[in-house]
Amino acid sequence: MSKQKANALREEILRISNVDPLKCMRCGKCSATCPAYDEMNYHPHEFVYMVERGAVEELLDDTSIYRCLSCFACIDRCPRQVEPAKLIEAVRNTCLRKQGANHFKADMLPGKLDPELPQQAVVSAFRKYAK
Amino acid sequence: MHRIGVFVCHCGTNIASTVDVKAVAEAAAKEPGVVFSADYQYMCSEAGQNLIKDTIKEKNLTGVVVCSCSPRMHENTFRKAVSAAGLNPYLLEVANIREQCSWIHKDIKDGTEKAIVLTRAAIAKVVLNAPLVAGTSPVTKRALVIGGGIAGIQTALDIADAGFEVDIVEKRPTIGGKMAQLDKTFPTLDCAACILTPKMVEAAQHEKIRILSYSEVCGVKGFVGSFKVKIKRKARFVKEDVCTGCGLCTEKCPMKRVPNEFNLGMDERRAIYIPFAQAVPKVAVIDPDHCNMLKNGKCGVCAKVCSVGAIDYKAQDSFVEEDYGAIVVATGFEPINIDAYDEFAYSQSKDVVTSLEYERLMNAAGPTGGKLLRPSDGKHPHTIVFVQCVGSRESDGSPKCGKSYCSKICCMYTAKHAMLTREKYPDTEVYVFYIDVRTPGKGFDEFYRRAAEQYGVHYVKGMVGKVVPENGVLKVRAFDLIAGEQLQINADMVVLATAIEPDKTARPLATLLTASMDTNDFFTEAHPKLRPVESPTAGIFLSGACQGPKDIPETVAQAGAAAAKVVGLLAKDSIVCNPCVAHSDEKLCNGCSRCERVCPYGAITYVDKEFKMPDRSIKIRRVSQVNEAVCQGCGACTVVCPSGAMDLKGFSTEQLRAEVDAICK
CATH class of the missing domain: 3.50.50.60 (FAD/NAD(P)-binding domain)
Known part of the structure; x- marks a missing residue:
């Protein structure tokens, strides 16, 4: 991915999530509190730091975005109100939008379905992208 | 005929980088009444001040406008310079073209335009300035310290050692504060009680210190040098001067299950108690929320066992009013x-x-x-x-x-x-x-x-x-x-x-003292670097964690600094008052009393006065009078006065209107 494209994606993720990674003071409380920690390759605090640095490609290609339970424990406990779960959701959305039509269609589901994929993620994808 | 001199300061590049100072000086020169206009690199320097002094004499100036930093910074400096040249110091106006102009503008065109407008307003005002003479008011040579933790104790000791009387008002039954609850202190690991309790005892035994424990400040009137403070002495139900602190009552009291606040509720105390072994004063106190005798009249054990008859179930909260010259806030965290x-x-x-x-x-x-x-x-x-x-x-x-x-x-x-x-x-x-x-x-x-x-x-x-x-x-x-x-x-x-x-009592106390606080309820200092132990309200000083989080060494240092400032004030016999005070025009006053009610300093009284009417009859009317020694020039009365009788010297309605007119011209 070109640097320019990565930057554009980074801006897109920040715009969708309304998260400011610069607010993070790197305490690690999000990853300390994450119940899906063991399932993820990249952890909540890494999402915040990697988006800040523009390393969005790795995040988009990784299954970690589907492992987030959207339990929002990280949002509740973050002392700086960075809201990492919103950022992860935005990366997930960006990935889904890459499908082209900007809609998530039911017939695309079987190919994507992973028994370990939290149902919440599927539901939230439909809620936001099915017209 | 007015002869005004305008002096525009560069403040190095602080002003000159975003304001064309030469253009400001040229524009000022065209204003009516201006006979001299110049710019200079640093007006506050000795050379700059000499320029003002020399010009006053040479050009026979009747008024001076300095375009520089905020008047909070250097108004006094320039007033002194003007005064040294023989002009009344209140014939000076400062146009703030730094904080309110150059620092907030990026574009030199905008900055210059605004600086010219501000200068024009100051010229319009100075034309209407009248010479004012400051009076003096006496200083009560006693200090009040609010809070009896390590900050308050240290401040009180330092003031008392300098020879002035000090009262410590502490809301809890004993002084000592948070430090008394600590085990060891960093970084030397000496025990907190071992270094604190000697100071508590020293404060209690000092002939110049009076400890008003279990008391709260509930009213403050007056101003720097002569505060009148109302102190509520909460009923202890134990006579402080009789109790020997033997502790027998605290052993015999049957009400055993009261959470002990000194140990943060982790164990229990009796309804009559002495907070801790080294408490000062070492006097028992009855907790009225848990005492059976006070709640329903059934018990009386402590009165029976007390050999000196110190228990007094009928005690009531009492109030004392005291005069102080200075007040130190040490309310802690x-x-x-x-x-x-x-x-x-x-x-x-x-x-x-x-x-x-x-x-x-x-x-x-x-x-x-x-x-x-x-x-x-x-x-x-x-x-x-x-x-x-x-x-x-x-x-x-x-x-x-x-x-x-x-x-x-x-x-x-x-x-x-x-x-x-x-x-x-x-x-x-x-x-x-x-x-x-x-x-x-x-x-x-x-x-x-x-x-x-x-x-x-x-x-x-x-x-x-x-x-x-x-x-x-x-x-x-x-x-x-x-x-x-x-x-x-x-x-x-x-x-x-x-x-x-900050302690929960800090916010209501700040209101009583009209002392300012930040959004976190820490007291603000008069200047964060140069006046760190004074409140912007004259006569109010800050000690310890009420001003910001602090450890013990820092608190003690600040406590000493606050004491030095208090001593500096109390050593004076009188202080120069601000002559910019309110003044009532008796002919316009309708006697409505609104100004009297709104005055935070109690400076306004009403008198019946005889007036000669146009038909030569005599009519008695009730009119307001301002005590100029008490008035602090806050201007609240001028705002509420419906008839326009109240005016503030140096900031009269006419002067302010002239400024606005000059800005809108």
């Missing part, structure tokens, strides 16, 4: 309420404690007699997790009401706790979870490194995310940022380094 942080299970498990509670658990006079025992089952803990920054360093508008500032003392006291725990109980594993370790201070970083290197305290960079009490164990889930892994620790105790905030 409190740990915040951490109920909102349910991830740390503070309200679910007794074994999750705050650092101040841990302090009591380590202390020989604490609920466990100095043995480190878990509050839940009294067993010795083998794994302790310390969590830093609980409620500190949070973002503004934190939903849990956390504080945006660093509480400053937590890194050091946690290192102390960890070190003392490892020293006394080497079989206990101690983890400290930190975001940053902040140890600026003499010997502080060495102290922290000693905890990590010599005492084997496990310092882990990262935060604790969740504490789950399960079968008598605290399951701590945390993150190690350096190793990049989530940790699970089974702990016996968790200690939370709770953020500190």
Whole structure:
């Protein structure tokens, strides 16, 4: 991915999530509190730091975005109100939008379905992208 | 005919980089009445001041306008210069073209235009300035210290040693404050009581110090040099001058189950009690919320056992009014309420404690007699997790009401706790979870490194995310940022380094004193660097953590500094008043009393006065009069006056209108 494209994606993720990674003071409380920690390759605090640095490609290609339970424990406990779960959701959305039509269609589901994929993620994808 | 001189300051590049100072001087020269106009690099320098003085004499000026920084900065400097040249100092106006102009504009065109407008307004005002002469008012040579913690005690001792009388007002039954609750003090590890109690006794025995414990300030009138303070002396139900502090009543009282606030509710006291062994004054006090005799008239044991007859169930709150020349605020701090942080299970498990509670658990006079025992089952803990920054360093508008500032003392006291725990109980594993370790201070970083290197305290960079009490164990889930892994620790105790905030009484007190506070309820200082122990309100001084989080060495230093400022004030016989005071035009006054009601200083009174009417009859009318020695020139009366009789000298309605007109021209 070109640097320019990565930057554009980074801006897109920040715009969708309304998260400011610069607010993070790197305490690690999000990853300390994450119940899906063991399932993820990249952890909540890494999402915040990697988006800040523009390393969005790795995040988009990784299954970690589907492992987030959207339990929002990280949002509740973050002392700086960075809201990492919103950022992860935005990366997930960006990935889904890459499908082209900007809609998530039911017939695309079987190919994507992973028994370990939290149902919440599927539901939230439909809620936001099915017209 | 007016002869005005205008002096435009460059302030180095502070003003000159965004304001074309030459253009301002040229524009000023065209204003009516201006006979001299010049710019200069630093008006406040000696050469700059000499320029003003020389020009006043040469050009025979009747008024001076200096376009420079805020009048808060250098108005006095220039007034002195003007005065030295023989002109009345109140014939000077300062146009603030730095803070209100050059510093906030980026574009030189905009900045210059605004600077010219501000200069024009100042010229329009100075034309209407009248010479004013400042009066003097006497200084009451006594000081009041509000708060009897280490800050208040030290300030009181220093003022008293300089020969002035001091009263300490303390809301609790004893002085000593938070320091009395501490076990050891960093970085030397000397016991807090050993170094504090001699000072408490010294204060009690000092002939110039009077301690009003169990008392609160409930009214403040007056101004610098002559405050009138109303103090509420809460009913103790024990005669302070009779009680010998023998403590027999506190042993015999049948009401045993009252949470002991000195040990933060971790053990119990009686309804009649002496807060702690070294309390000053060492006098018992009855807690009216728990005493059976006071609640329903059934008991009276303490009165029976008291051999000196000190118990007085009929005691009432009393009020005293005292005069003071200066007031020192030393109201200190409190740990915040951490109920909102349910991830740390503070309200679910007794074994999750705050650092101040841990302090009591380590202390020989604490609920466990100095043995480190878990509050839940009294067993010795083998794994302790310390969590830093609980409620500190949070973002503004934190939903849990956390504080945006660093509480400053937590890194050091946690290192102390960890070190003392490892020293006394080497079989206990101690983890400290930190975001940053902040140890600026003499010997502080060495102290922290000693905890990590010599005492084997496990310092882990990262935060604790969740504490789950399960079968008598605290399951701590945390993150190690350096190793990049989530940790699970089974702990016996968790200690939370709770953020500190100003005492709850600080906000209402600030209102009484008309002293300003910041958004966190810390008292603001007159200047953050150059006047750190004075409130912007004249005669009010700040000592200790009421001004910001502070450790003991800093508090004592500030307490001494506040005392020096108080002594500087009390050493004077009189102080020069501000001549910019309110003045009532009797012919316009309709006698409505609104100004009298709104005046915060009690400077306005009403008198009946005879007036000659146009038909030569005599009519008696009720009109307001301002006591110029008491008026502080706040201007509140001029705002409420419906008839326009009230006006402020130096800031008259006419002058302000002229300024507005000049701006809108």
